[in-house]
Amino acid sequence: MTSLKDLLVSTNFDAAVKDMSAFIEETVSKQSGITGIALKGAMAAATKVDSDIVTKGSRRLLPEMADSLDGLWQDYKANGGATDFGAHLEANSSSALDAILNVADRNANNINVPGLDKVYKGVRGKAAKVIEQELPKIGQLIEKHAQ
Template sequence: MSLSDKISNQATQESLVADCAKLIDEQVAAKSGISGLALKAAYGVVKGLEPGYVPAAIQRLLPEVVAVLDPMWEEGVQSGDPVTYLTQNRAQTADALLSITDAKIEKSKNGVVRASYNKLRKSVKSDVEEAVPGLAQILGAHV
């Protein structure tokens, strides 16, 4: 059974989205220094667009995220531990995730979101890599 099949339940998806939003909040809050200030400012702008913007964005991205992670998750299942596998392959996992957001941002009509993302994109990969263990644990908990 694929990762997509395992999280097809609406209640599971809602819980997964809430946990991912919390993970993002925690990752952003933990940033420090000048780049941390920039990231926090950009994230504040995005969160200020409308209440629930971040969870709604996660919900919209979820099918594509799960689709790109499915093959890696299956490799992890075959290796014995998909959570550890994603964590050990965090650069590849981050690249897969960012390929989705890059394509979405390119099509975005919201100039504020696009500009904020593009300003931080170069440094975002390392941030996403840092979040991969948390994401892998979240997925493991919901599957």
């Protein structure tokens, strides 16, 4: 069976990057309270370093995320894809969240911009909660571009 990464980066990669970037920006902008303050502050700090950082990050991390989620994708496809990949991620939220956060953590360890690694560490827990809530939309976005 074809890997999720191969499907995602084959023909629709630019559209997937564009959609993922928009999704990230929208998700951060709709946060409120302490989580919203923290995530919006982190986004502001990151975009101050590079105004196109969300798109560049999506382009770099999306293939790694697809690799990391491939086991869940293969399971989803083997079971006939009865619902949608977002529902499958939600039903397997612990594994899906671990897969996504492992990619983020691994890349955060390689940040060579002073201060950004500290910003990431400061918002990681809050971001994990947001990502878990958004798993259905993340899965739907990935599936849309992996067809």
